[in-house]
Amino acid sequence: MPELCGLLVRMSLADETPAALAARHAISALSYQHLGNHAAAVMHQAKSLGALQVTINRLGAGDLEAGQALQAMAASMLLNIFETLNFDGSSLSWAIFFCGCKKIVNLHDTLYKFSTRHWYPKQTQQILLAAQKKVVSKAVFSPLRQIILASTGCSLQLLDLLCQIVDAVLDRDDPNYLSPEHLRTIRSLELRLDDLTQTPRIASTSTGENHERQLAELYRLAAKIYLLRMARGLPRGDPVVVALVDKAMHLLKEDEVQPYGRPWPLFVPLGNLPLVRRLIHAAWVRMDLAGDNGVDLMDVYNAVVSGLRVPPSFT
Structure with a gap:
C-alpha cells in the first residue's frame, strides 16, 4: 500500500498537465474527506472533475500521451473511491468521465490482449480477457x-x-x-x-x-x-x-x-x-x-x- 500511495503522489506531481492536476486534486479531495472537511473535499473534487473533463476532451481529439492517460485513469479511480465514501454527492458527473477513462483502458488492453494470446499456461482471467470481443x-x-x-x-x-x-x-x-x-x-x-x-x-x-x-x-x-x-x-x-x-x-x-x-x-x-x-x-x-x-x-x-x-x- 505505501508503494501504491507513493506512485500516485509521484504521478500527480510529475507535471502541470490537466491529467496530473486531476490526480492531484482527487488525492486532495480524499485527504480532506478523511479529515472531515467536507467543503474543501467537494471543492477539490470539482477541480479534479474539471481537469479530467479537459483530459477526456483531449483524448477525443487524439491528443493524449501515454503518461497522461495513466494519470487520468488514476484520477478516475480515486474519484470512484471518493464517490463511494461520499454518500451525499451525485456520481453522475464522475460516471460520465469514467466512460472516457474506460476508452483509455481499452486502448492499452488491445495490446495486452496480444500478449495474453501467446502466454502459456493461461490463468482463467487471462482466457476470459483473450476471448473478449473488445x-x-x-x-x-x-x-x-x-x-x-x-x-x-x-x-x-x-x-x-x-x-x-x-x-x-x-x-x-x-x-x-x-x-x-x-x-x-x-x-x-x-x-x-x-x-x-x-x-x-x-x-x-x-x-x-x-x-x-x-x-x-x-x-x-x-x-x-x-x-x-x-x-x-x-x-x-x-x-x-x-x-x-x-x-x-x-x-x-x-x-x-x-x-x-x-x-x-x-x-x-x-x-x-x-x-x-x-x-x-x-x-x-x-x-x-x-x-x-x-x-x-x-x-x-x-x-x-x-x-x-x-x-x-x-x-
Whole structure:
C-alpha cells in the first residue's frame, strides 16, 4: 500500500498537465474527506472533475500521451473511491468521465490482449480477457477513428482491427483453422488493412507529422505481417511477407532523426529496444535450433512470450 500511495503522489506531481492536476486534486479531495472537511473535499473534487473533463476532451481529439492517460485513469479511480465514501454527492458527473477513462483502458488492453494470446499456461482471467470481443471505438463512421493518437502511435480504427486480428489467430489444431470461414475472415481483415487511412492530428509539413505518419504506417505493416504469418500461417519467405518486412525496414532506416519507441510494431517486423532485442534474440535461437526443417511461427511466439516472468506490455 505505501508503494501504491507513493506512485500516485509521484504521478500527480510529475507535471502541470490537466491529467496530473486531476490526480492531484482527487488525492486532495480524499485527504480532506478523511479529515472531515467536507467543503474543501467537494471543492477539490470539482477541480479534479474539471481537469479530467479537459483530459477526456483531449483524448477525443487524439491528443493524449501515454503518461497522461495513466494519470487520468488514476484520477478516475480515486474519484470512484471518493464517490463511494461520499454518500451525499451525485456520481453522475464522475460516471460520465469514467466512460472516457474506460476508452483509455481499452486502448492499452488491445495490446495486452496480444500478449495474453501467446502466454502459456493461461490463468482463467487471462482466457476470459483473450476471448473478449473488445471494441475500442463504437463511432464507426466518426472521422476521429482515423486520427493518429499520441498515446498509441496509431488510430482507433487500427486498434479495432488489431483486436479482430488477434481473435482470428487460431491454434493449428483448431478444427476451424484455415476453414473457408476462417479464410474469409482473414481476407476481410487483410482488405480492411489495405484500405486503412490514418491521419495526423494536425496537418502540416513538419518533421513531427512525418514521423507520426511513418509510425502509424509501421503499425499497419506490423498488423498485416502478424495477420498473414500467424492467422494464415504463411512462411517467412513468402513473397508477400518479404515485401511487407522490406517496407517496414525501409521506414525504420528512413526516419533516423526520431527513433521509434513502440515495442509492438518493432517486435513484429524487427527492432532494437531492450525488451524487443531480448524477444527477437529468443525467437532467433528457436528458429536456428529448428534447422532446415523450419519451425511454426506460432510455436515461436508462444514460447518467447511465455518465457518472460509476466506477459509483456507492448504499449
